Amino acid sequence: MKTDPAIAVIGCGYWGKNHVRTLSELGALAAVADADAARAEALAGQFGVPARDIERILEDRDIDAVVLALPPQFHAQLALQAIAAGKHVLVEKPIALNVDDAQKVVDAGIATGVTVMTGHVLRFHPAFEALADMVAEGALGTLQYIHSHRVGLGKFHAQNDALWDIAPHDLSLIIALTGEEPSDIRGEGSAVLNHLSDFAHLHLAFPGGIRSHVFAARLNPYRERRLTVIGDKAMAVFDDVAPWAEKLAVYDHKVWKSDAGLEFETADPRYVAVPDGLPLTREIQHFIHCIRTGAPARTPAEEGLAVIRILSAGTVAHD
Numbered sequence: 001m002k003t004d005p006a007i008a009v010i011g012c013g014y015w016g017k018n019h020v021r022t023l024s025e026l027g028a029l030a031a032v033a034d035a036d037a038a039r040a041e042a043l044a045g046q047f048g049v050p051a052r053d054i055e056r057i058l059e060d061r062d063i064d065a066v067v068l069a070l071p072p073q074f075h076a077q078l079a080l081q082a083i084a085a086g087k088h089v090l091v092e093k094p095i096a097l098n099v100d101d102a103q104k105v106v107d108a109g110i111a112t113g114v115t116v117m118t119g120h121v122l123r124f125h126p127a128f129e130a131l132a133d134m135v136a137e138g139a140l141g142t143l144q145y146i147h148s149h150r151v152g153l154g155k156f157h158a159q160n161d162a163l164w165d166i167a168p169h170d171l172s173l174i175i176a177l178t179g180e181e182p183s184d185i186r187g188e189g190s191a192v193l194n195h196l197s198d199f200a201h202l203h204l205a206f207p208g209g210i211r212s213h214v215f216a217a218r219l220n221p222y223r224e225r226r227l228t229v230i231g232d233k234a235m236a237v238f239d240d241v242a243p244w245a246e247k248l249a250v251y252d253h254k255v256w257k258s259d260a261g262l263e264f265e266t267a268d269p270r271y272v273a274v275p276d277g278l279p280l281t282r283e284i285q286h287f288i289h290c291i292r293t294g295a296p297a298r299t300p301a302e303e304g305l306a307v308i309r310i311l312s313a314g315t316v317a318h319d
Helices: 016-025 037-047 054-059 072-084 099-112 126-137 162-178 279-293 301-314
Strands: 007-010 029-033 065-068 088-092 116-119 143-153 184-190 199-205 211-217 219-231 235-239 248-251 254-258 261-265
Touching: 007 016, 007 054, 016 029, 016 037, 016 065, 016 279, 029 037, 029 054, 054 072, 065 072, 065 279, 072 088, 072 099, 088 279, 099 116, 099 301, 116 279, 116 301, 126 162, 126 219, 126 235, 126 248, 143 162, 162 184, 162 199, 162 211, 162 219, 162 301, 184 301, 199 301
Parallel strands: 007 029, 007 065, 065 088, 088 116, 143 211
Antiparallel strands: 143 219, 184 199, 199 211, 219 235, 235 248, 254 261
């Protein structure tokens, strides 16, 4: 009796090839497909699996699941086809380019009972998992403010601006930490090179009182991947550019009121030990676990939909 799921990757470009490699390492890769037949054949030969067209993959009853790592305008359509074929689906972010299509993916997954998971890979980063545990345990106190900076140079996409391409990473983290969707969303964008925003800001207010700010840019001279969480007891920074031993820093700064006004005291950072582990490997292992056991996904399609709602509300039109 087969116990290990067989998973095909549809879309073998910049990120899809990482899925191919990781699934092969986990012994779960069954097939690959790509619009570029030569690329698909090359990867298939490298990893010892067949290159097939999408229709054959969806018709193959021996393939249990698919990973969709396509240009995002194709995600929702192919996710719906895969779900209709009875496949479990891991669909990369963003899962759709509008709320209606994202809702259709969610509804289809619920109706058929298959696992439909969003590829929010940073939710599986050991440093973020440690940060989330600290927040849940109250180590930072009551959360007050969260801000993220995800900036660098490129990649430039014909269909996706900086907001839709970059911000989903941090929005998924912020939703996980707050446990709710924002009640107020304001977006700002700047199109420098063409009609798509190269810089984007999101200002978020949550029902529980937390405020958040997201800055995403792909026209920036330096690379920064930083999530800062401010609580009333301590502050923490998840810095994905820092060396592994410094990925998660906690600052026990103090701020208090006195007769003279607000006063403060700073503290040196203390670094939280984080276990080794590649986020993508951990994400796919979780996907496999959900397929095997029927357990709910940590990043279900509903979370992808929540991110799409925020992106849609924060999008600024440009000529």
